Amino acid sequence: DTAVSQTPKYLVTQMGNDKSIKCEQNLGHDTMYWYKQDSKKFLKIMFSYNNKELIINETVPNRFSPKSPDKAHLNLHINSLELGDSAVYFCASSQVADTSPLHFGNGTRLTVT
């Protein structure tokens, strides 16, 4: 199936741990994103990569580090997890065109205890 897929779907971990979320898209898109959705459903962009190059880097703690090994993958690594990092993290991709929509993965629900 053509899609944006991210793993894991659920991630429960303790404060201070380091964790990674993986994302892959087989839509042939040039640009990939990470969004954070809080408990009130607000969506905030964190990072955007175009063809493996970082193009958007919002005000995010440097404990969050994206890595794009190729244009089909964008992983998110989080160091020293904090309680406030608990949220749903969505990966998305789009083609480089001002009319192209975003295609989202199904999200990773991160719970930090």
Next chain:
Amino acid sequence: GNSVTQMEGPVTLSEEAFLTINCTYTATGYPSLFWYVQYPGEGLQLLLKATKADDKGSNKGFEATYRKETTSFHLEKGSVQVSDSAVYFCARHDNYGQNFVFGPGTRLSVLP
């Protein structure tokens, strides 16, 4: 600034009622506009889009018209169903970049 504003929810309607969710935006230029829907436990899915002024996007009985004069993109449906219960997000794409800006979302609950 560049932002998207939506009516506050939650919106609760009876089945077959008429739905309007207001959305207004600010932006430089004339961005493409989108409505996304998020069903419980799922990611956001594109519902419809419009790429220029006066365009009407439509899908699954939902419609929204790109109004440049009022910088609005209100979502409407003539007769909602229980299965339409979800969170709806208005969004715009910035023609000058590759950024998408989302509204805060509006939760819709449709009762049988």
